[in-house]
Amino acid sequence: MTRYLVRRLLQTIPVLIIISIIQFGLINAAPGGPLKAYILDPNVDPEDIKRLERDLGLDQPLPIQYLVWMGNMLTGNMGYSYFTHRPVLEAVLERLPATLELGIAATLISYIIGIPLGVYAGLHRGGRIDNVIRFFLSILNAVPHWWLGLLAIILLANIKLATGVQILPIAGMKTLGREEFDPLDYLWHLILPAFMLGTTGWVGFGRYMRSETLEVLGQDYVRTAYAKGLAQRVVVFRHILRNALIPVVTLSAGLLVGLISGAAIYEQVFSWPGMGRLLLDATLKKDYPISIGVVFVFTILAVVGRLIADLAYGWVDPRIRYD
Amino acid sequence: MAANNSNALLRVEDLYLYFRATKGVVQAVDGVSLNLHRNEAMVVLGESGCGKTTLAKAILRLLPRNVHKYTGKVYLDKQNLMDLNDEEYRRDIRWVKISMVPQAAMNSLNPVLRVGDQVAEPLEAHYSLKKEALAQARDVFQRVGVPVDFMSRYAFELSGGMRQRVAIAMALVTSPDLVILDEPTSALDVLTQANIMNVLKRIKKETETSFILITHDISTSSELADRVACMYAGHIVELNDADHFFTKPFHPYSQKLMASVPTLRQTKQLEFIPGQPPSLVNLVPGCRFAPRCPSRFEKCADDPPVVDMGERRHVKCWLYAQGKEKS
Numbered sequence: 001m002t003r004y005l006v007r008r009l010l011q012t013i014p015v016l017i018i019i020s021i022i023q024f025g026l027i028n029a030a031p032g033g034p035l036k037a038y039i040l041d042p043n044v045d046p047e048d049i050k051r052l053e054r055d056l057g058l059d060q061p062l063p064i065q066y067l068v069w070m071g072n073m074l075t076g077n078m079g080y081s082y083f084t085h086r087p088v089l090e091a092v093l094e095r096l097p098a099t100l101e102l103g104i105a106a107t108l109i110s111y112i113i114g115i116p117l118g119v120y121a122g123l124h125r126g127g128r129i130d131n132v133i134r135f136f137l138s139i140l141n142a143v144p145h146w147w148l149g150l151l152a153i154i155l156l157a158n159i160k161l162a163t164g165v166q167i168l169p170i171a172g173m174k175t176l177g178r179e180e181f182d183p184l185d186y187l188w189h190l191i192l193p194a195f196m197l198g199t200t201g202w203v204g205f206g207r208y209m210r211s212e213t214l215e216v217l218g219q220d221y222v223r224t225a226y227a228k229g230l231a232q233r234v235v236v237f238r239h240i241l242r243n244a245l246i247p248v249v250t251l252s253a254g255l256l257v258g259l260i261s262g263a264a265i266y267e268q269v270f271s272w273p274g275m276g277r278l279l280l281d282a283t284l285k286k287d288y289p290i291s292i293g294v295v296f297v298f299t300i301l302a303v304v305g306r307l308i309a310d311l312a313y314g315w316v317d318p319r320i321r322y323d
Numbered sequence: 324m325a326a327n328n329s330n331a332l333l334r335v336e337d338l339y340l341y342f343r344a345t346k347g348v349v350q351a352v353d354g355v356s357l358n359l360h361r362n363e364a365m366v367v368l369g370e371s372g373c374g375k376t377t378l379a380k381a382i383l384r385l386l387p388r389n390v391h392k393y394t395g396k397v398y399l400d401k402q403n404l405m406d407l408n409d410e411e412y413r414r415d416i417r418w419v420k421i422s423m424v425p426q427a428a429m430n431s432l433n434p435v436l437r438v439g440d441q442v443a444e445p446l447e448a449h450y451s452l453k454k455e456a457l458a459q460a461r462d463v464f465q466r467v468g469v470p471v472d473f474m475s476r477y478a479f480e481l482s483g484g485m486r487q488r489v490a491i492a493m494a495l496v497t498s499p500d501l502v503i504l505d506e507p508t509s510a511l512d513v514l515t516q517a518n519i520m521n522v523l524k525r526i527k528k529e530t531e532t533s534f535i536l537i538t539h540d541i542s543t544s545s546e547l548a549d550r551v552a553c554m555y556a557g558h559i560v561e562l563n564d565a566d567h568f569f570t571k572p573f574h575p576y577s578q579k580l581m582a583s584v585p586t587l588r589q590t591k592q593l594e595f596i597p598g599q600p601p602s603l604v605n606l607v608p609g610c611r612f613a614p615r616c617p618s619r620f621e622k623c624a625d626d627p628p629v630v631d632m633g634e635r636r637h638v639k640c641w642l643y644a645q646g647k648e649k650s
Contacts, residue, residue, distance in 0.1 A: 221432055221434070224433075227385055227418070228417060228445045229449060239436075243435055246435070318435055319434065319479055
């Protein structure tokens with residue numbers, strides 16, 4: 001087990017290196033650059049641009065730039081923002097809690113809604129409720145979820161305009177102007193974005209759990225469990241759910257990655273001050289160090305998420321051994 | 324006949340179980356009657372698809388979703404099980420009075436639970452035992468010859484023979500009156516088969532339990548059998564005691580079946596029965612074996628009667644009806 005963990009953690013090193021090279025290449029392959037906006041500006045002296053380029057190291061060939069960045073990384077220095085001159089690490093870590101909060105809440109919602117929905121539908125296959133669940137899951141699966149987010153915002157805003165009732169806040173993490181920490185206010189602001197971001201998850205889990213439940217229901221050991229005269233509750237929880245969950249646990253790794261990358265769009269839609277929005281802003285402004293820094297942290301989160309999912313896989317399925 | 328039923332444990336009368344299928348109604352169990360005494364072992368013989376397993380499911384009320392007809396009487400200790408509702412049946416009968424060893428024991432164990440817990444589970448469910456359940460499970464593991472430290476293993480860590488023993492242990496743990504074994508030795512090698520049969524024989528000797536053994540393996544089942552029920556196309560065509568059945572069966576189908584069993588050191592021509600058993604969908608009236616029967620005659624176009632041959636022996640065939648009709 002320890003050896004497995006060490007090996008998995010060592011494997012993340014090449015992953016991080018490869019991701020950083022790709023991100024470095026991609027961002028530089030995009031047209032423009034942090035200083036290109038000034039070239040056409042008559043008020044900026046070309047000499048100053050040259051000097052800025054030298055200061056930022058942008059006059060060096062790309063491989064050299066990369067190696068310099070890598071060297072700094074190894075000493076724990078992720079560089080500075082081109083525009084605000086704040087340390088990248090500080091800027092990213094400041095946004096990390098908001099993203100984690102949204103991501104974890106969305107994950108929980110995915111499980112809490114998706115799994116019971118799918119299991120219920122599977123157990124009552126062909127019934128009216130199953131048909132309703134399947135109908136809505138199929139529709140939700142076909143629709144882009146960020147668009148649903150926009151629809152929800154329009155709906156809530158119109159209700160507010162028409163009746164003056166704010167059912168759920170549609171932007172931000174807390175009520176503006178409120179300085180002290182108020183958990184209920186945070187929770188209230190979290191509901192809508194987390195539910196919408198979690199849609200990908202619970203729709204997927206719902207569909208997956210339904211087919212897995214059907215699959216497991218057909219297994220001999222479930223018939224044995226019923227033959228033993230166990231109560232329905234015991235058969236469902238001990239025999240069906242335990243087995244139906246195994247593939248879903250594998251799916252969780254993908255879900256986490258999806259939620260992290262999805263966060264970039266949802267944070268924009270719901271004005272959520274997380275890393276996703278930071279990444280979008282930085283990339284549009286060509287703030288290379290911030291952009292690379294955020295992707296780096298995203299990569300670490302994704303790798304850790306996969307590791308947790310793989311460990312959980314071994315916990316739910318005794319046939320999996322780590323060695 | 325009712326007089327010599329004092330020792331009877333199970334009495335099945337006119338049991339029907341039909342399914343709806345895309346092609347029509349499958350008459351899998353079609354008016355089956357049988358009776359079984361305490362500590363008796365009955366072997367249900369027949370070809371694949373003749374309704375043997377469905378008969379077991381009908382007795383245990385393990386019904387699929389597409390049931391078309393499920394009627395008849397199943398008396399266990401003079402209590403008609405068909406009068407119980409599903410919840411009463413689950414609570415009072417399943418694994419309390421009747422347990423089963425399912426077909427393909429490999430797949431009948433939950434892959435993610437320790438086998439010891441699975442064996443102890445019925446005791447927890449029906450008698451709310453916790454610690455005692457595991458102690459009793461340990462006891463029954465020893466009785467079927469599985470090392471006690473296997474209790475903490477998972478099904479995939481056991482060999483086929485061991486899994487089959489675990490499945491038998493699971494069926495015995497609540498000391499039920501009746502154990503239904505569905506093909507307990509198929510897919511096992513001959514040595515393991517012999518081993519399992521010895522375990523069953525010993526348990527039959529040690530306890531009062533009755534057994535219904537569903538199989539198409541005539542030679543292995545003869546080890547345990549007191550009585551034989553021979554099934555063909557949803558009917559029981561012959562009920563006989565084992566000694567008579569294995570030496571001088573009544574029904575032409577039984578005779579053909581016995582003639583197809585290989586015997587050691589005897590160079591006899593193995594027979595087979597030409598033709599196919601009928602599909603159980605949309606059966607025509609008359610004897611179902613008639614198209615393949617060497618001794619068929621005009622009467623076989625009508626459904627044959629069940630003829631009482633005395634000593635709890637019955638045969639469903641016109642050949643035996645002639646002389647009996649007078650008496």
